[in-house]
Amino acid sequence: MGELWVTPVPVDHTIPTTGYVIHDxxxxxxxxxxxxxxxxxxxxxxxxxxxxxxxxxxxxxxRMDALARTSxxxxxxxxxxxxxxAPPDIPVWIYHVKxxxxxETAEELAKVDSTRIHILxxxxxxxx
Numbered sequence: 001m002g003e004l005w006v007t008p009v010p011v012d013h014t015i016p017t018t019g020y021v022i023h024d025x026x027x028x029x030x031x032x033x034x035x036x037x038x039x040x041x042x043x044x045x046x047x048x049x050x051x052x053x054x055x056x057x058x059x060x061x062x063r064m065d066a067l068a069r070t071s072x073x074x075x076x077x078x079x080x081x082x083x084x085x086a087p088p089d090i091p092v093w094i095y096h097v098k099x100x101x102x103x104e105t106a107e108e109l110a111k112v113d114s115t116r117i118h119i120l121x122x123x124x125x126x127x128x
Contacts, residue, residue, distance in 0.1 A: 002024045002025075003024060003025070004022055004023065004024050005021075005022070005023045005024070005025070005028075006020055006021075006022050007020065007021045007022075007023070007044065008020055009021060009040050009041040009044055010040060011032055011033065011034075011035035011036075011038040011040070011041055012035055012036045012037060012038040012072060013033070013034045013035055013036060013072035013073075014070075014071055014072040015072075017033045017034050017035060017072070018033060019031060019032030019033055019035060019038075019041045019056075020032075021041070021044055021045055021048060021051075023048060023050070023051075026049075026050050027050035027051075027052050027128075028048060028050055028051055028052065029051060029052055029053040029054065029055065029128065030045045030051060030053070030054045030055065030056070030086070031055045031056075032054075032055070032056045032057065033057070034057055034059075034072060034073060034096065035056065035057065035072065035073070035074065036068065036069060036071075036072040036073060036074060036078070037074070037078055037081065037082060038082070039085065042082065042085035042086050043085075045086055045087055046085075046086070046087055051086075051087045051090060052090060052091075052128045053090055053091045053092070053093060053128050054083065054086050054087075054090060054091070054092045054093065055093045055094075055095065055120070056074070056079065056082065056092065056093075056094065056095075057073060057074060057094070057095055057096030057097075058073075058074045058075065058076060058078075058079045058094045058096070058097060058105060058109060059071075059073035059074060059075075059096050059097060059098055059101075059105075060073060060074075060075050060098060060101060060105065061075060061076065061101050061104040061105045061108055062075045062076055062077045062108055063104075064101070065077070065078070073096075075105075075108070076105060076108035076109045076111070076112050077108075077112075079092075079094075079109070079112060079117075080112045080113075083113075083116075083117075089116075090116075091116060091117075091118060091128075092113075092116055092117045092118070093118050093119075093120050093126065094109060094117060094118065094119045094120060095119075095120045097119060106119055
């Protein structure tokens, strides 16, 4: 198996939190922990070649924008602005959707980009 580089990058959250760019020199992906709107991880991802996917949380529906901002999380509308900062045309995999708000959040995510954005499902295996 080849070498992987894991680059930690601070992201914006109510407590210090880190996202990661995982890369083998040819291809890689971005994994962000809990985060609100942020800049540094997207800047690094755009500078690297071969980024194949983004895994990022989107916890709340748009109507809960104030709570999302206060707690350092994303809504679908915020995610839309975040992925505009990411490398273009790569899949975006979502996790950390609040279970009681899942349907509403999923519908809003589909309106952002139903071909590019996918919600990760428990028990499934994904490959790039």
